[in-house]
Amino acid sequence: MPFDDYWYVVAESRELTPVRPLARRVLDEWLVCFRGEDGAPTVLRDRCLHRNAPLSAGIVRAGLLSCPYHGWRYDGAGRVVAIPSLTSRDLPAHCSLPYPVTEQDGFVYVRVKRDAVAGIMPFPMPHYGEAGWRTLRLQNRFANSVANCVENFIDIPHTAFVHRGLFRSTRGERLAATVRRANGAVQVSYRNERDNLGRYRWFLNPQGHEICHRDSFHVPNVTCVVYEIGTRVFIITSQAVPVDDRETLVYTDLTYRFGVWNVLVAPFVRRHGQRIIDQDIEILARQGENIGRYGAQFRDTQADLIHRLVDSLRDAIARGDDPCGLPTVEHEIEFRV
Numbered sequence: 001m002p003f004d005d006y007w008y009v010v011a012e013s014r015e016l017t018p019v020r021p022l023a024r025r026v027l028d029e030w031l032v033c034f035r036g037e038d039g040a041p042t043v044l045r046d047r048c049l050h051r052n053a054p055l056s057a058g059i060v061r062a063g064l065l066s067c068p069y070h071g072w073r074y075d076g077a078g079r080v081v082a083i084p085s086l087t088s089r090d091l092p093a094h095c096s097l098p099y100p101v102t103e104q105d106g107f108v109y110v111r112v113k114r115d116a117v118a119g120i121m122p123f124p125m126p127h128y129g130e131a132g133w134r135t136l137r138l139q140n141r142f143a144n145s146v147a148n149c150v151e152n153f154i155d156i157p158h159t160a161f162v163h164r165g166l167f168r169s170t171r172g173e174r175l176a177a178t179v180r181r182a183n184g185a186v187q188v189s190y191r192n193e194r195d196n197l198g199r200y201r202w203f204l205n206p207q208g209h210e211i212c213h214r215d216s217f218h219v220p221n222v223t224c225v226v227y228e229i230g231t232r233v234f235i236i237t238s239q240a241v242p243v244d245d246r247e248t249l250v251y252t253d254l255t256y257r258f259g260v261w262n263v264l265v266a267p268f269v270r271r272h273g274q275r276i277i278d279q280d281i282e283i284l285a286r287q288g289e290n291i292g293r294y295g296a297q298f299r300d301t302q303a304d305l306i307h308r309l310v311d312s313l314r315d316a317i318a319r320g321d322d323p324c325g326l327p328t329v330e331h332e333i334e335f336r337v
Contacts, residue, residue, distance in 0.1 A: 003027060003317055004113035006220045007122040008241045009251050010101075011108045012137065016041055021065055023056035028244045029112045031099070032056040036076020037063025041108045043099040044078050105129070106137070107239075107251070123222045126235050127255050134262045136254040136270045140277055141247065142240075144288040146221050147314060149240045149248045151307045152280055153223040154188065154215040160337050162279050166272075174336050181309045182328040188215040188306055217310045219323045233257045236273075246288060252277065303335035 010024050011033050021034040023046060032046040032055040044065075046056050053069035060066070064073040064081065073082040080094040100111040105125040127133040142149050152158065156175065159167050176191045193211040212228040225236040235255040240248050254273045258265060300308060309329070316323040 002113070002320055003220055003242070004111070005116040006120060007102065007109040007111050008221070009107045009122075009239050009249075010043055010110040010241075011041075012139070012251070013041075013103060013106045013108055016108060017060075018063075019060050021056050021058060021060055023054070024110075024249075025243045026110060027112050027242050030054075031110065031112075032065070033108065033110075034060045034065050035063065038076065039063075040076060041101050041103055042076045042078065043101050043108075043110045044074065044096045047096075048072055049080065049094050049096055123218055123237075123239070125237055125253055125255075126224065126226075127257070128253070132262075133255060133257050134266060136266060136273070138252040138254065138270070138274060138277065140250050140252070140281060141243075142250055142281055143247060143285040144291075145245060146240045146242045146248050147311065148284060148287060148291075149250060150217055150221065150223050150238075150310060152284055153236075153238050153240075154217060154225065154306060154310075156190075156337055157303055157335065158283070162283050163276055166279075167276055174334060176332065176334050177306075178330065178332055179306055179309065180328070180330045181312070181326065184219040184313060184324040186217045186306060186309045186313065190214070215306075217313070219313050220317055231257075231259065246292075250277075301335070302333050305331055305333055 004027055008026050010026060010031060011022055015022055016033055016035050018035060021032050024031045024033060030046040031043050033041060033043050036042050042065075044055065046054050048055055048067040048069060050067065050070055050072050053067055055065055055067055055074070057068045058066045059068075064075055066073045071082075071084040072080055074096060075081045076098075078096040078098040080091065080096075083091060097114065100114060100116070102109050102122065104122050105128040107122070107125075109122045125135070128135055174192060178189045180187045190213040193213050212226075214226045216224045218224070221240045221242070223238045223240075227234045233256060235253070237253045237255065239251045241251070243249055252273070254269055256262070256269065298304075312326060313323040316326055
């Protein structure tokens with residue numbers, strides 16, 4: 001079960017318009033995305049069969065994608081349905097085989113392996129479109145690998161330094177956690193968290209409720225961070241799409257339930273969330289540069305057990321094994337923040 005067996009976000013649904021194709025790269029495959037005549041998304045290799053011009057530089061009209069070089073037109077099934085230079089009405093049977101595509105929760109997903117194992121579906125985005133919940137969707141590029149991005153997204157110790165004051169501060173508080181690997185996921189449940197939530201603690205936890213904090217990783221590329229504080233719930237779900245070995249396109253959903261505050265706080269949640277992500281983009285770019293210089297030899301501590309279990313799942317995929325077949329393990333860890 002290699003990485004190309006899985007579904008990856010190739011675009012947000014709103015990005016695919018009736019008139020413009022979209023260029024994307026997933027697992028180092030160059031792709032073009034557009035909507036066919038029936039409105040369904042189509043993903044093809046980003047090359048015209050005629051002279052290899054990039055189809056993403058063309059236009060879409062009436063559900064047909066037109067090549068910018070000689071005007072060959074492709075329908076939603078990848079078939080060439082018009083060649084303007086021909087004097088005859090008889091078309092050669094040319095077809096650019098489309099990639100498997102599905103649309104779910106406002107995302108368009110692609111699978112770059114056409115004959116992949118059936119039954120693996122995209123990760124369901126928590127509470128997307130549900131009444132009483134609001135989701136803000138962000139899109140960012142990281143100059144680092146998927147493995148290092150997902151490690152960052154569920155790593156608590158870095159927040160006290162990279163996001164000092166904005167999210168957390170160094171207080172030396174002891175946190176305990178139960179870490180469990182099972183069924184292709186790593187689940188982490190934290191205990192002893194108090195009010196170390198940065199400058200917006202007054203809003204997130206004004207009454208000093210016990211904080212219920214859970215992090216999780218789901219193969220091959222999804223992280224989910226959940227904070228439940230009284231009646232308020234805040235969820236950060238990230239899908240880290242591998243562009244290539246050193247670049248990752250990350251789609252992040254900030255999903256929350258703040259009651260009557262849902263609409264009013266949206267601009268602040270978006271701005272605050274993007275600022276935190278910008279800080280992670282910077283530190284991961286610097287890490288990526290150093291990995292390029294020195295390699296990826298890491299020294300682990302007890303707090304890094306979470307990342308090692310995530311690596312064990314991704315290593316299984318890289319070997320062609322089913323990560324869900326790894327034995328269930330559970331550990332208790334402690335560290336300071």
